[in-house]
Amino acid sequence: MAVRTVKGSSYIARRQYWGLAFVLPTVIFFAIFFLFPILSGIYYSFTDFTLLKPPVFVGLQNYQDLLKDRLFLKSISVTLGFVAGTTIPAWILSLAAAVLFFQKFKGREILKVFFFAPVLPSLIVVAIVWKILLHPSGVLTTVLRPLTGAGEINWLDNPALSPISMIIITNWTIIPFYMLIWLAGLTGIPTDLREAALVDGANRLQSFLRVELPLLRPTAVFIAAISTINAFQGFTLQYAISPGKGGPIDVNTTMSLLVWKYGFQFYRMGDASAVSMVLFAMIMIVIAVQLWLTRQNQY
Amino acid sequence: MTDQTYPALATANRNTSPTNASVKTQRLANQIMLFAIALVVTIVFAFPIYFMVSSSFKAENEVLASPVHIIPEDFQGIAQFQKAFETVPLGRYFFNSFLTAGIDVVVTVFFSALAGFGFAKYDFRGRRIFFFFILTTMTIPFQVLLVPLFIEVRSFGWDDSYAGLIVPGIMNAFGVFMMRQFAYGIPDELMDAARIDGASEFRIFWRIVFPLLAPASASLSIIIFLWSWNNFLWPLIVIKNQDLAPIQVGITAFTQAHSAEPQWAVAMAVSTLATLPVAFLFIFFQRYFIEGMTMGGVKG
Numbered sequence: 001m002a003v004r005t006v007k008g009s010s011y012i013a014r015r016q017y018w019g020l021a022f023v024l025p026t027v028i029f030f031a032i033f034f035l036f037p038i039l040s041g042i043y044y045s046f047t048d049f050t051l052l053k054p055p056v057f058v059g060l061q062n063y064q065d066l067l068k069d070r071l072f073l074k075s076i077s078v079t080l081g082f083v084a085g086t087t088i089p090a091w092i093l094s095l096a097a098a099v100l101f102f103q104k105f106k107g108r109e110i111l112k113v114f115f116f117a118p119v120l121p122s123l124i125v126v127a128i129v130w131k132i133l134l135h136p137s138g139v140l141t142t143v144l145r146p147l148t149g150a151g152e153i154n155w156l157d158n159p160a161l162s163p164i165s166m167i168i169i170t171n172w173t174i175i176p177f178y179m180l181i182w183l184a185g186l187t188g189i190p191t192d193l194r195e196a197a198l199v200d201g202a203n204r205l206q207s208f209l210r211v212e213l214p215l216l217r218p219t220a221v222f223i224a225a226i227s228t229i230n231a232f233q234g235f236t237l238q239y240a241i242s243p244g245k246g247g248p249i250d251v252n253t254t255m256s257l258l259v260w261k262y263g264f265q266f267y268r269m270g271d272a273s274a275v276s277m278v279l280f281a282m283i284m285i286v287i288a289v290q291l292w293l294t295r296q297n298q299y
Numbered sequence: 300m301t302d303q304t305y306p307a308l309a310t311a312n313r314n315t316s317p318t319n320a321s322v323k324t325q326r327l328a329n330q331i332m333l334f335a336i337a338l339v340v341t342i343v344f345a346f347p348i349y350f351m352v353s354s355s356f357k358a359e360n361e362v363l364a365s366p367v368h369i370i371p372e373d374f375q376g377i378a379q380f381q382k383a384f385e386t387v388p389l390g391r392y393f394f395n396s397f398l399t400a401g402i403d404v405v406v407t408v409f410f411s412a413l414a415g416f417g418f419a420k421y422d423f424r425g426r427r428i429f430f431f432f433i434l435t436t437m438t439i440p441f442q443v444l445l446v447p448l449f450i451e452v453r454s455f456g457w458d459d460s461y462a463g464l465i466v467p468g469i470m471n472a473f474g475v476f477m478m479r480q481f482a483y484g485i486p487d488e489l490m491d492a493a494r495i496d497g498a499s500e501f502r503i504f505w506r507i508v509f510p511l512l513a514p515a516s517a518s519l520s521i522i523i524f525l526w527s528w529n530n531f532l533w534p535l536i537v538i539k540n541q542d543l544a545p546i547q548v549g550i551t552a553f554t555q556a557h558s559a560e561p562q563w564a565v566a567m568a569v570s571t572l573a574t575l576p577v578a579f580l581f582i583f584f585q586r587y588f589i590e591g592m593t594m595g596g597v598k599g
Contacts, residue, residue: 019421
């Protein structure tokens with residue numbers, strides 16, 4: 001900022017306090033509605049706390065109990081399965097879709113708009129629509145009948161199939177969204193780079209793998225990170241359409257759903273807080289890896 | 300390779316000599332194949348949405364018809380929509396959703412712009428630490444806040460009230476971050492010129508900076524509306540009174556319908572209505588919509 005001599009430096013120094021005044025409402029808000037709850041959440045995780053009586057400090061008891069809690073241990077593997085099923089396939093398929101819609105052909109723009117449609121409804125609406133599509137003798141069963149030959153498929157009630165159904169639905173709703181982010185990345189690559197590679201004798205695939213994909217690395221890391229973080233928070237679908245909110249036999253009880261169950265179904269606020277802290281730690285690891293990968297990218 | 304051969308080769312590669320008919324056919328075949336693949340992919344992805352909309356015009360027993368009726372055979376007109384309004388207090392749900400999303404958008408955009416401007420253009424004590432603090436809140440999954448935030452809001456006496464529903468969502472760290480990026484781009488000279496004319500710092504914000512941030516505000520408004528409109532978990536736990544429930548919570552009455560006759564067509568009508576505001580924003584403000592979503596990284 002240029003030095004202003006007109007009114008002297010004390011004026012400039014005083015002016016900076018306006019900046020403080022501008023950010024203060026937001027800072028105070030986040031102190032009240034983020035910092036305070038986070039800190040009290042950490043505290044609650046060390047307490048025996050039902051809503052009926054005030055929290056009693058119990059040290060590490062909740063965490064020790066979690067180690068023996070079969071539902072909690074199961075929720076970790078349920079969550080990891082959901083993460084695996086909604087990150088890697090979504091990453092690959094959304095990239096493939098982006099490459100497809102990056103090609104020039106007639107009707108591309110209108111098809112792209114319709115392809116994007118699954119992103120619009122809320123997850124609750126998605127859940128209701130798919131509950132009908134996944135009816136045992138519903139649309140998906142009918143479409144797959146030539147392959148499976150099955151008259152009825154219990155997409156939601158079969159313990160082996162149910163988590164896969166959640167994964168299919170989630171992929172359906174996130175792939176068009178990630179496709180759009182890939183597409184923004186692809187559009188950002190200067191065309192002369194691609195042409196230079198083609199001139200130098202590279203074929204389309206080589207040009208894509210050697211020139212474009214390395215340049216898309218920030219996008220690739222971003223999509224990998226947000227899809228993982230979002231998957232760790234998987235809740236709404238499992239809540240809304242798996243039988244008995246997380247069933248059958250808890251195969252869809254994600255950690256997020258368990259936080260809700262312990263906290264708001266059983267009113268075991270201490271246990272719920274402890275589960276949420278474990279979830280928090282897992283997401284922090286993902287974020288740390290993302291930061292590390294993007295830092296690697298900067299030299 | 301010399302400079303002279305480069306452009307010649309490039310054109311040869313792209314614009315393959317127009318006289319060659321077989322190459323022309325080849326390109327046409329490529330176009331058709333690309334279109335065909337894209338069409339199939341699009342149909343697969345768009346079909347459930349089409350199914351939702353078309354089923355809201357079907358008769359109850361037609362929704363599950365196998366094979367699926369692409370076009371409603373027993374066309375119901377708006378009967379299922381009317382029935383939806385009779386079955387649940389749909390008007391209230393929509394009012395509550397619009398109220399929440401409207402307040403969220405207005406307050407978030409204003410305070411994000413103000414704070415983003417403050418962080419970008421002023422150098423005060425604590426600037427870095429405050430910004431870092433706001434940024435870190437973005438990394439915190441909402442599930443971690445769920446229990447303690449509910450207890451806090453309850454201690455304010457706000458559970459099961461509009462205050463509890465709306466207030467915790469009226470500011471957004473992503474908004475501050477985004478507005479700060481855009482505020483950096485505003486030239487200092489503009490602000491200095493206004494200062495010489497005697498404008499106060501807030502007036503500079505309100506009259507000069509905020510209008511210049513309009514494109515960013517548009518993208519932010521859309522993404523905040525989307526997040527707020529589609530928000531489910533928080534209203535689920537904070538609202539018990541059906542008259543205060545937003546549409547996303549109200550709609551769950553249909554997901555757990557264990558009644559003798561599930562009202563699938565009515566559920567589809569409600570789902571269609573609940574998606575309409577977002578679809579409207581997408582269709583009419585596509586650029587801002589996509590920009591906001593791409594930056595936000597979270598589907599609502």
